[in-house]
Amino acid sequence: MFEDPREALRLIEREQVNTIREVTPDPRLMYWPWGLTWLISFGLSFLRYGPEGRVLVDFPEWVPLSAMTGLLIVAGIFTGIVGARSGRHISGPSSRQGAMYGVSWSVGFTGLAVVFGQVGESLPEHLAGLLWGGGMVALVGVLYMAGAAIWQLRDMFVLGAWISGVNVIGVLLGPGWHALLIAVAGGGGMLVAGFVGWWRLR
Template sequence: MASIDDESSFEDPAEALRLIEREQANLERELTPDPRLMYWPWGLAWLIGSGLLFLRYGPDGRVFVDMPGWLPLLIMSSLMIIAGITTGIVGSRSSRQVSGPSSRQGAMYGFAWSVGFTSFSVVFARLTRAIPDELMGILWGGGMVALVGALYMAGAAIWTDRDMFVLGAWISGVNVVGVLLGPGWHSLLVAIAGGGGLLIAGLVGWWRLR
């Protein structure tokens, strides 16, 4: 029986190091959630939902597209709830591949997304009748966007992910500026700077992960 020289594969330290780096990269790809699934649902929700809000409730009360006032709010809130649940599921599934504290952190973080947006939706639904129509977008959009920014920064603190923290800070800043500018402008900023930024972040993250 021919003998196999186990040391022949490791005669070149540089090759051994490259092998270790490749395996580490493969493991990271397996354990890291797909950035497209983490960011694109939100990007699409904001681009579509806030875009419709801008067309219905534009700056200074201008109506660019005449549609029922409840329609853009219903679409935006539905898309945000779907995005929140999707993010929670993706985060939870990724955490199942590891054990220990990291697994628990991922599961709790994913659960926080789902519970947070469900809770916000219930609270905002109760306040809808007391809020003027022109401020509905600020209530729903501003509140939900604020929650997303905070959750991204919290996730960045858990996994020491600088890119995620920067994204969360960017989203929070865009939201604050939009709320200060008022109805119409908030929807436009969230749709373009928020939704567009998330779509780009998902694409860049996926490319880096590859």
């Protein structure tokens, strides 16, 4: 038994903090893979398909898409493993929420891919690229905000709103500029969010 109630309270608080750290994945490991993916892949897209159709760096056309596809797969597998390891001690409603949220990402991206695959064929190449890039990034922003509403995470909501705003500005500016904004402000925003989340978790 504790003679001092304050000592017991401090012990409880320490255990609560330790529990939160154990079940909460490192934000850097959840955000940085995606931030780097956007920074690299959209950066390559900007260099190859610049504003007004300019080619800033003349490398093969398949490089940006291939880089994005490969990096997305690696980031998805990596963050999936990190999330699964952090959630292995969680059960009940929270576990179901996480599972349903994860499925929502897959369903959302699959649905958009089918729609864009049909619509994009009738658009010029530069507009088809803007449709794919703008649509997918818009979905990411909305899903981040939805996840923030589920788990009451203000930082995650701010990130989703930031990505959504940057995406809208990029789409209005047009092809080339959209890729640059998403690479720098979108990918960079994820890198900053990962660092801020890690710092607060400490």
